[in-house]
Amino acid sequence: MTIAVLAVQGAFIEHEHMLEKLGIPCIEIRKKAALSGIDGIILPGGESTVQGQLLEKLDMKEALRDMIKNGLPVLATCAGLILLAEHIGEKETPHLGTMPVTVRRNAYGRQLSSFMTTADVKGIGDYPMVFIRAPYITDMADTADSVDDCKSVPSSVTNEEHENQTHDVIILSEVDGHIVAAQYQNQIGLAFHPEMTDDTRIHQYFIDLVKMHC
Template identity: 45%
Template sequence: MTKIGVLALQGAIREHIHQIESLGCKAVAVKTVEDLNGLDGLILPGGESTTMRKLLDRYDLLEPIQALAQQGIPMFGTCAGLILLAKKITGYETPHLGLMDVEVERNSFGRQVDSFEVELSIPSIGDDIPAVFIRAPHIVSIGDHVEILATYEDRIVLAKDGQFLGCSFHPELTEDVRVLQYFIDMVNEFTKTSKAKTNSI
C-alpha cells in the first residue's frame, strides 16, 4: 500500500489524511524524524509558514526532510507548504527547505478575510477543479525545468518541478481529490521506477 506522510506540526492535517485514505493509501501523521521512515511521498500542508518553520527546527525535521528529497521522494506543498518547499521567498534572504526551483510571494491574494474559492481548468488534471485560496501565496518565477500546471489571474498557482508539486490553494478543503490523485500518481511512478532500478542491480 502506498504510504503518504503529512507533516503534522500545524495546519490542515486531518483533511489531507482523510483524502489520502479515501484514495486507498496509508496516511502517516509526521511529527518526528522516525515518522519519515518508509514513506513513499510527503505532503506539506497549509498553515502558517513561519510557525511551521519554527516547529521544523524544534523537532529537528528540516534536514531529514531535505535528505528524504535527496532520495527522490515526491513532495507536495499546499499554500504554506509551497512556501516551505520554495528555493526563494520574495522579501526574505533565506528559504526554508529550499527544494523546489520557484520563487514565491507570501499572502499575495490578500488577508484571511479575502479568502475565496474558484474553479480552475488544469490541462494535466481536469476541468472545474475547485480551489480554495486562504492568505494564499503565488509563484512569482520558475526555474528552467519547472512546469506550470495552472494559473489564476495571470499568477502561477500550481507547478511541478520534477519530484516536487506545489500549489497556492487548498485542494484538501474540497471533496475533489483529482489534484491529490495527480500527486499520488507521481508517487506511484517514482516507486515503480525505484523498484525497477533495484531489481536491475
Template identity: 40%
Template sequence: MTTIGVLALQGAVREHIRAIESVGAKAVAIKYKEELEDLDGLVLPGGESTTMRKLIDRYDMMPALRLFATSGKPMFGTCAGLILLANNIVDYKEPHVGVMGVEVERNSFGRQVDSFEVLLNLKGIGAEFPAVFIRAPHIVNVGEGVDVLGKYEGRIVLARDGQFLGCSFHPELTEDTRIMKYFVNMVKESKHSVLA
C-alpha cells in the same frame, strides 16, 4: 500499499489524511523525523509558514526533510507547504526546505477575510477544479524544467518541478480529489522507478 506522510506540526493535517485515504493510499501523520524513513511520499500542508518553520527547527526536522527531498521521493506542498518547498521567497534572505525551483510571494491574495473559491482549469488534472484560496502565496517565477499546471488571473498557482508539486490553494478543503490523485500517481511512479 503506497504510504504518504503528512507533516503534522500545524495546519490542515486531518483533511489531507482524508484526501489521501480517499484515493486509495495509506496516510500517516508525521510528528518526528524518524517517521520519515518509511514513507513513499510526503505532504507539507497549509498553515502558517513561519510557525511551521519554528516547529520544524524545534523538532530538528529540517536535515531529515532535506534528506527526504534528495532521496527522490515526491513531496507536495499546499499553501504554506509551497512556501516551505520553494527555493526562493520574495523578501526573505534564505529559503526553508528550499528544494523546488520556484520563487514565491507570501499572502498574494490578501488576508484571511479575503478568502475565496474559484474554478480552475489545470493541466494534466482537468477542468473546473474548485480552488480554495486562504491567505495564499503565488509563484512569481519558475526555474528551468518547471511545469506550470495552473494559473489564476495570470498568477501561477500550481506547478511541478520533477518530484515536487506545489500549490497555492487548498485542494484538501474540497471533495474534489483530482490533485491528490495526481500526487499519489507521482508517488507510485517514483516507487516503480526506484524498484526497476
C-alpha cells in the same frame, strides 16, 4: 506504499480525509524517526513560519530536505509551497528551499480576501480552488529545457500540455495571470487547498507520482 502527512501544524487532517476517500492509508509525521521508509509526503497549509520553526526544533528540516532532493515525492499546499520555495519575497529566509521558484506570501491579502474559483489544472481539467491567505509563484528558474527532461510526470499529463514551462519547473495552473500550481520533478506545489474540496483528483495525481517512484 506509505504516504506521510506532516502533522506538526496546519490542515493535515483534511489531507488525511482525502487519502481515505482514495483508499490510501497514511501516517502522521511529527518526529524525525518517522520519516524513515516513507514513499511520499504531504506538506499541508497552515502557518509557514511556524511550520519552518517546528521542523528546525524537531530536527526534521535537514533530513526532509535531503529526502526531497533525493526524489521523495511531495505534495505541498499553500504554506507547504512556501516551505519548498527557494526564495520567499525579497527578505525572508527560505525553509526547505528545494523547489527553484520564488513565492509571494499572502499574495491575495489577508483572510478576508480569501476566495474560491475554478481553473484548469493541466492533466486534470477544471478544478475547484480554495485560496486562504494564499501565496503565488512570482518567478521560476530561467534555464529552459525540453519537456522530456522532466521525468517525474504522471502519464495523464502530456508533453503538449506542458509546453508552458521553465527549466524543469512545469506550470500546472494559472489564475488571473499568476502561477498557482507547478511541478518540479518530484515536487508538486499548490497555492490553493485541494483538501478543502470534495475533488480527489489532485491527490490521485500525487499518488500516481508516488507509484512512479516506488
